[in-house]
Amino acid sequence: MEPLISVALRDGKRVYHPGDTLTCEYQIDGVARDEIQAIEASVLWHTEGKGDEDLGVHYFERHTVGEVNGGDLRALRRLETRLPNSPLSYLGVVVKIRWCVRVRVFLRRGKDVVVQHPFQLGDVPAVVLEQVEQEE
């Protein structure tokens, strides 16, 4: 059975600005305690579109069974980080930049499960394809 990973941004916002503090909570359900080997949580940007994916991690934390009292990695955790000045979220034609909180759970049987919660950094409007084509 796949674990159920819940990721929620604390203040419910979806649009942030450079310098804002991002607070996020995450927890694991639907899986036995001893099934989980490690958890990684990261705040990162990645590109989408025609080009190969680029990725940049702004914040990263990793927890393993040995580090946690009682060895239960399923408990509710919170991460907090101050968002950087760049890169801003961007929806272009061949290049898109997206920000997200990504939680990755490593299970004992060698599998890993990933959940991500997107958010927007900055307020750069999407490039409108019709305008671009008219200009061409």
Add this chain to the structure above:
Amino acid sequence: MPRQFRLWQKKRGERRTGSKLLGSVGEALFAAALFLIGLVALAALVTVQILHAGHDGARLSGWGLWLLILVFASLLLMGGVGVVYTLLQLGASVERRSEMVRRATNLELIRKAIPEPQEFLTIPHDADLTNSPGITLAYRLPIAYSPAWKLFPVLAFCLVWNGVASVLLVLAFDSFTAGRPDWFLTSFLVPYLAVGVGSIVFFVRQLVMLARVGPTSVEISDHPLLPGGRYSVFLSQAGRISVEKIDLLLVCEEEATYHQGTDVRTESRCVYEQPLFSQQGFEILPGVPFESDCEFQVPEQAMHSFRSNCNAVQWKLVVAGAAKGLPPYRRSFPVIVYPRASGNGSAGWSP
């Protein structure tokens, strides 16, 4: 995911046919094999050299010995690095690997070597754009690439092609004078010479264009640029041409690089173009360059400049000209746009 290999089409991106784990294990085994071969071969070479010390005929020496050492040591090094790299890839998620790289770049020694400003990651550094003061305005922008560089590959092609053509021509001529005409060579030579003559004509046209359309210079009042900011720009175009039209544009281009099999392809797309200045129907005389200045504003909600390994958002000032008797030309001058200060005032570039 397809389970059959497509023989005649290069695969694009990182999609896999087969198990990723098996692929990684295979890579590790291959690297380990290289390491073992290098180790065994190097050990055997050293052993032979020691055992045959004093018997010069049985020992290797000089260039041969060092070449073998170099080859075996390379195998050892490549294999060792390959095993370590593959094991790191196997054990770490993509986020963890990226975090390791980020920590490594934060080391003081490496931070000093990296020109990127740490508070504005992924924005190219502007040191190369602001190290040349202008005559009229604050900064003279460097051109993206000099049009003279385009001549070198054309010249190389011209020389090689026409060199071979002249040899073939002499051979064909000799066959005719000897009374044994080589018709196959002669028929092959006709299109070959046509390409050769065409390359000479093309090269001469490019050379004439370079000589007649002189240097283009663009200066700007401030740098880097900010969304919503107003700037002055000064354009100077030298040469000896009868200009039909000359335009100065502010352009934003997206660039995406992707792998398709072993090929690396790049696609560019213009996503913003703002005409700043345009003039038509005038003469540029030698020693009297055309000069003009104007003001422009960067769009309020412009995306900042961005560069990562495979993707980029680039801003540039572009001079596009058309002259009588010459092909149109386009010269680009990169600029960098930083993100504007946010509402909370805690971010954004400030001088």
